[in-house]
Amino acid sequence: MYGGGNVFEPMKVKELIDEDPVLLKEFEARIDRGEKIEPTDWMPELYRKQLIRMIEQHAHSEIIGALPEGTWITRAPGFKRKMALMAKVQDEVGHAQLLYSAAETLGKPREKMIDDLINGKSKYSNIFNYPAFTWADSCFISWLVDAGAIVNQLANAKGSYGPYVRALDRICKEESFHLKYGHDCVATLAAGSKQQREWMQDAINRWWAPMMMFFGPSDKISVHSEVLIKWKVKMASNDAMREQYLDMYVPKILELGFTIPDPNLRRNEEEGKWEITEPDWDEFKRVINGDGPCNKERLAVRRVAEERGRWVREAINRKSENYIVPLA
Amino acid sequence: MENQAAKELLYKMADDALIIGHRNSEWTGIGPMLEEDISFSSMAQDKIGHSWALFKILNKLGENEPDIVAFTRNAEQFHNCQMVEFPIGEYNFSLVRHFFFDLAEYHRYEMLEDSSLGDLAQLARKIKGEIKYHVLHAKTWMKNLGNSTEEAVSRLQGSLNELYPMALGMFEPSPFEDQIVSDGIFGGESELMSKWRSSVMEIIDQTQLELNIDGDWNPLYGGRSGVHTEHLQPLLDEMSEVVRTDPAAEW
Amino acid sequence: MESLDPRVNRMKIGGFDGELHKEAMDQLGTYEVFLIPKDGKPLESVGPVHASDAEMAFVFAKEAFSRRFECVAMAVCPTASIFPSPVSEADISAYDLVTIPAETEGENRQYEVFHMNKRGKFHKHVGSVEAIGDIDALYKGKDEYGVDKPKNVWVVPTGDFHFNAEEDSDLWATLPEKKYRDAIFYKAGEKIQRYKESVNS
Numbered sequence: 001m002y003g004g005g006n007v008f009e010p011m012k013v014k015e016l017i018d019e020d021p022v023l024l025k026e027f028e029a030r031i032d033r034g035e036k037i038e039p040t041d042w043m044p045e046l047y048r049k050q051l052i053r054m055i056e057q058h059a060h061s062e063i064i065g066a067l068p069e070g071t072w073i074t075r076a077p078g079f080k081r082k083m084a085l086m087a088k089v090q091d092e093v094g095h096a097q098l099l100y101s102a103a104e105t106l107g108k109p110r111e112k113m114i115d116d117l118i119n120g121k122s123k124y125s126n127i128f129n130y131p132a133f134t135w136a137d138s139c140f141i142s143w144l145v146d147a148g149a150i151v152n153q154l155a156n157a158k159g160s161y162g163p164y165v166r167a168l169d170r171i172c173k174e175e176s177f178h179l180k181y182g183h184d185c186v187a188t189l190a191a192g193s194k195q196q197r198e199w200m201q202d203a204i205n206r207w208w209a210p211m212m213m214f215f216g217p218s219d220k221i222s223v224h225s226e227v228l229i230k231w232k233v234k235m236a237s238n239d240a241m242r243e244q245y246l247d248m249y250v251p252k253i254l255e256l257g258f259t260i261p262d263p264n265l266r267r268n269e270e271e272g273k274w275e276i277t278e279p280d281w282d283e284f285k286r287v288i289n290g291d292g293p294c295n296k297e298r299l300a301v302r303r304v305a306e307e308r309g310r311w312v313r314e315a316i317n318r319k320s321e322n323y324i325v326p327l328a
Numbered sequence: 329m330e331n332q333a334a335k336e337l338l339y340k341m342a343d344d345a346l347i348i349g350h351r352n353s354e355w356t357g358i359g360p361m362l363e364e365d366i367s368f369s370s371m372a373q374d375k376i377g378h379s380w381a382l383f384k385i386l387n388k389l390g391e392n393e394p395d396i397v398a399f400t401r402n403a404e405q406f407h408n409c410q411m412v413e414f415p416i417g418e419y420n421f422s423l424v425r426h427f428f429f430d431l432a433e434y435h436r437y438e439m440l441e442d443s444s445l446g447d448l449a450q451l452a453r454k455i456k457g458e459i460k461y462h463v464l465h466a467k468t469w470m471k472n473l474g475n476s477t478e479e480a481v482s483r484l485q486g487s488l489n490e491l492y493p494m495a496l497g498m499f500e501p502s503p504f505e506d507q508i509v510s511d512g513i514f515g516g517e518s519e520l521m522s523k524w525r526s527s528v529m530e531i532i533d534q535t536q537l538e539l540n541i542d543g544d545w546n547p548l549y550g551g552r553s554g555v556h557t558e559h560l561q562p563l564l565d566e567m568s569e570v571v572r573t574d575p576a577a578e579w
Numbered sequence: 580m581e582s583l584d585p586r587v588n589r590m591k592i593g594g595f596d597g598e599l600h601k602e603a604m605d606q607l608g609t610y611e612v613f614l615i616p617k618d619g620k621p622l623e624s625v626g627p628v629h630a631s632d633a634e635m636a637f638v639f640a641k642e643a644f645s646r647r648f649e650c651v652a653m654a655v656c657p658t659a660s661i662f663p664s665p666v667s668e669a670d671i672s673a674y675d676l677v678t679i680p681a682e683t684e685g686e687n688r689q690y691e692v693f694h695m696n697k698r699g700k701f702h703k704h705v706g707s708v709e710a711i712g713d714i715d716a717l718y719k720g721k722d723e724y725g726v727d728k729p730k731n732v733w734v735v736p737t738g739d740f741h742f743n744a745e746e747d748s749d750l751w752a753t754l755p756e757k758k759y760r761d762a763i764f765y766k767a768g769e770k771i772q773r774y775k776e777s778v779n780s
Binding site for chain 3: 133173255303
Binding site: 063066067070072073074075076077078079081082083086087089090092093094096097100135185188189191192193195196301304305308309310311312313314315316 | 350353354356357358359360361362363364365366369370372373376377379380383394395398399418419472473476477479480483566567568569570571573574577578579
């Protein structure tokens with residue numbers, strides 16, 4: 001699950017000027033025709049760099065995203081939930097596996113990406129730096145964080161890079177289980193006892209603000225973003241994704257009798273868009289830069305998991321089997 | 329009486345699967361590498377699924393609902409062998425435990441395929457492919473790591489020595505042993521153990537690992553009659569933390 | 580330092596403030612995975628896994644790519660065993676972009692041929708050819724299957740695949756029953772209804 005608000009590489013105009021104009025024109029024409037780019041095609045360095053960065057952040061978000069929900073994996077209530085939550089968290093690991101592979105086709109080995117994650121050099125979705133206090137928090141994540149991720153992933157699935165599109169195709173199919181499972185969990189609490197409803201409402205109150213930041217701040221119109229849109233790397237603006245999310249999920253939350261903790265939330269029918277309290281973008285920046293409630297824990301857990309697994313990976317690494325970049 | 333013998337067998341199998349599935353699920357998201365994280369989680373899910381299926385059979389024999397039985401009993405009411413309740417430890421511990429456990433599961437379910445207890449025989453035939461994968465996974469890892477680096481071999485060797493007496497606890501004889509065999513429900517723990525020992529050694533012999541199965545081992549018994557280590561009750565408290573806030577509620 | 584996750588507390592990390600550092604590691608080899616979703620369908624490419632050898636790659640691939648939906652058989656091969664053609668588009672066949680001459684010497688052996696019919700799609704098995712080398716296999720593939728005008732072709736020596744024995748197709752026997760990981764298993768509707776009725780009553 002991942003929600004946009006990507007941190008793209010700052011672009012140097014020079015980089016594009018240095019590209020072979022004929023090849024660049026062919027490349028752009030191919031994208032205009034709606035064809036996908038495959039790994040062996042010529043591509044501008046900037047396209048390669050931005051895609052690696054985006055897919056890598058997406059993969060990191062999956063593997064780190066396994067942690068907040070994993071908080072409840074040993075405590076899921078009953079056989080049905082126990083198996084489903086295990087499968088759900090497992091899917092996040094599976095998505096990371098698929099996405100790292102897609103990014104690898106662009107030339108960055110998986111171990112290098114994981115190094116960069118653990119050494120704090122690359123980012124992942126901010127929302128996973130918030131804690132899951134109760135079972136209801138895990139239900140919020142399964143339904144409403146994943147719902148946000150789906151909005152983003154469905155948009156990206158129409159992008160231009162073949163291996164990423166193929167990975168997303170599979171991921172989106174799996175996400176439909178997450179969404180239905182999560183909705184079922186939340187609806188069960190809604191139809192349950194007073195205490196169960198209160199837990200769910202508290203979880204909504206905790207997660208709503210981070211959720212509104214999930215898609216990132218309004219995009220600034222820049223040469224940079226125009227190029228990314230033209231190349232079908234960035235497929236929807238952050239605001240458009242947030243709007244779509246609100247359209248789809250505000251009614252579903254209200255339907256269950258829960259309230260949304262934003263007094264300014266309303267649909268402006270004349271302008272055809274949602275009004276919300278402006279998210280705290282200073283907090284967003286602070287958390288991105290490492291100062292959220294759980295950043296340190298998330299990275300420490302990932303680092304220790306890697307360290308504890310090191311002997312296993314070393315033991316099965318046959319030096320005779322050379323690393324080859326995956327094909328597709 | 330027949331019921332009681334069958335129930336004893338079903339309870340210990342269901343509890344074994346539940347507890348090892350629960351323990352192994354702890355690796356989900358923090359495994360040694362992504363692909364293995366996924367594989368190990370699938371097998372943990374299968375185990376929970378097997379446990380659920382066994383509790384459903386027990387339910388048909390008059391026991392309480394699976395969720396109630398699994399999530400509200402205390403440690404002394406559990407019949408799992410003690411091996412499965414130990415914390416996951418380092419990956420070598422979890423892997424060797426899985427190797428011992430699933431080789432036994434493979435033979436146990438194979439022996440149950442023509443059990444006189446129809447539901448159990450049906451389950452055994454149904455999940456054959458799942459167990460086959462669990463065993464394939466365990467053997468592939470043991471052969472791979474057991475012939476690799478000095479560190480891996482020494483870690484596995486340590487875990488083999490530590491876990492072998494615990495694993496023997498899987499075959500703790502049941503008070504209904506004679507009856508269960510004569511009733512055609514199950515071929516019995518001692519026959520199972522002898523099949524298991526050959527399968528274990530068949531793999532160990534293909535590695536740099538050593539295991540003297542004829543040595544003077546002291547099996548870790550007790551689990552089948554409700555005697556457990558200090559690890560089980562905290563595990564159960566954790567597993568049922570949410571359920572216990574309102575056991576009657578739907579979750 | 581307490582985590583909300585009891586599993587994390589058992590990892591005994593000893594505080595989350597430690598220096599962020601992980602030493603670079605060598606990469607494991609990569610294997611491409613193919614599966615047959617149901618009888619009568621062709622073997623299709625689904626993605627790669629990292630593994631030490633083909634057996635382990637198979638063990639990983641099974642849960643990475645066939646833990647849900649449908650599968651009756653699976654095969655893995657080292658990525659290095661795949662010889663890809665250039666990628667074409669529109670009406671151009673990828674076979675027509677192969678310009679280097681075929682090998683002239685070598686033992687005849689069997690290759691499996693896979694086509695990608697459209698950019699962005701997965702490769703699917705179309706058949707096999709006998710050839711004396713990778714490039715020869717592409718030319719032989721063109722003779723046999725070129726009429727499909729694929730956008731990319733993979734040829735792989737048949738002997739480089741590791742796949743399940745036919746009697747092991749029961750590895751996937753219970754897939755249709757694993758409903759708990761399937762979207763249609765979950766019916767929030769009746770709970771929503773129950774909530775609404777509780778409010779109205």
